Amino acid sequence: MRPFTIEVGFFDTVLEIKEKVQKYQGIPISRQTLIFNNKVLQDEQDVAICELLQDSRVQIIISQEPEKSNLVKLEEAPPIKRIELLLQMEHSSVPMSLEVDVSDTIGKLKERIQSIESIPMNRLVLSFLGNELNNHRFIHECGLHHQSQIEVSIRPSPPTASSTASGGNAGSKKLKLLVLPKCGTKKIPVENVMDDDRSFRWHHVNQGDTIEIFNGSVTGGS
Template structure:
């Protein structure tokens, strides 16, 4: 029987598979006809990642079924992508609170956000540690390069200032001090403050090429990401699958009812959108 494969990028294709073929054997056929290494393939059917030792009979794959194919990027692909962007100059439109108009600023795409702050400090006499840089609503981290932050030619950069540090009041000191004793207390310890830190994530729509920056709490359930994307959809002009979709993180289907912390999602990680719906395994 013929089965249709839908890569996350590129054209769909079909391959003839046998009723008792294992998923590993199907991957080997994909390698034979499409040249995609088996180790780079992840097959998803009805929202489930197909394990190599399962066969077609146990996965309910039928004639003309559609299987989504995720292809992991190779190191050579990554290095080629990185090398193509080396030494490329871009002009940014920087909005500083004390300036009435955007200020043009030339940078290398390989420059870090920290270096961008140093350039801004030359124009505005404000300590680097008080500068906050935002693009598309997300705060940019000092150690990341402009390329990693999806900053390109004529990107808008918003600059804001952190308040000057002042002497901490007794109430503030009490809030920062750990609670006495082993049990929970009225004070908020440093761990509590750290736990409330926002996660800066990037979401890659299935048919999109530009990643969408999103801020979420680590304790939020993945389902909250849907609401956030709906809010940003009109503002940032991107499309989501109309027939329904689910999220993939590090080639695993995400559970809407579990938190980002449960999925071990980290700062700056990318979450991919796939069309379809997640169903229980057979």
């Protein structure tokens, strides 16, 4: 490389000198090593400390540019362990075989059973050795191994609105009564009637009972 001249300030640092070399000569700072009087100049030192004077000759050593290569870090993935489970369904005497990944959850196992048997997930109950399996647990956490047998049961369907209505008014505070007026024979259906002082429950009035209405009053006595 041919000698060249650059102008520096008295308080410029060695790093600033390297920046000027990079600017005017195109040599990257990372590849520059400056030597003066057989000493390597440190980046944080300035011209005064290095005793660089007018027309001082500084040797520059240019390191080789590292070869560029595409390095890809490869990590060995943990082996995927798959096991075969035997599902004993309520409606079948022959267990159903299903291959699963031990890192799957019980919830995912239920999803696969749902896709095969068309049973809603919220009605599926999986049990192993008498213990119900939780949806959020992983298969390998449940102690399941190759050809473990799982009991699959189905919860009853929740009652519908119509079945609830047909079951009567259990739990309701309403009573349907038939009122028989004193002056006639026609029974009048009455609903939601409560005594001012006592409730129908207190008087042991039950669903479908008949009460009579009469003119007059009732006085106390023994």
